[in-house]
Amino acid sequence: YTGKGISNVIGEVLKQKKVNEIQGLPVAVNEETSVYDAIVTLFLEDVGTLFVVDNQNILKGVVSRKDFLKITLGDNDLNKLPIGIIMTRSPNVITVKDSDSALLAAKKIQEFQIDCLPVLGKDNDKIDDELVGRISKTHLIKIIAEIDI
Ligand code: ADP
Secondary structure (H helix, E strand, O other): OOOOOHHHHHHHHHHHOEHHHHOEOOOEEOOOOEHHHHHHHHHHHOOOEEEEEOOOOEEEEEEEHHHHHHHHHOOOOOOOOEHHHOOEEOOOOOOEEOOOEHHHHHHHHHHHOOOEEEEEOOOOOOOOOEEEEEEEHHHHHHHHHOOOO
16 A cells, blocks of 8 residues: 555545445344334344334335434333334435445445445345345444554
């Protein structure tokens, strides 16, 4: 990397890495899951964002920590309330494809001020909107931390 600025180096590395090389496993529930059970899943799986899918694994929405905090402020029965009521619903969900660059994922996370993106598959034998992974700020930081200079 001699002669290059550090920001160029980071940009190049992020541009070369594909989302499917760095993505993690998605943690998903369905729309009927209660808010209570979803919060338990959040703790058990140690993630900040849950994805919501149908029984074909097609992405329907996302729920994050703030969505849960908001709903617990009200006088609601969390065991009766389905997650579908509070999730951010597609097509308002920001996503990436598994063949996109890590740089595109970083730009979307920055532009839309979110922590995490669902990764959708693009293999020919899969439906276009199928959820195949997740990419968080942590995955992007890991690439930067591994740059060898
Ligand atoms: P947190 O609530 O943990 O701070 P975020 O900042 O990611 O997490 O979420 C803020 C809001 O954005 C929430 O209402 C959440 O539903 C929504 N959100 C989270 N991820 C996405 C996404 N990929 N696309 C669209 N909206 C999202």
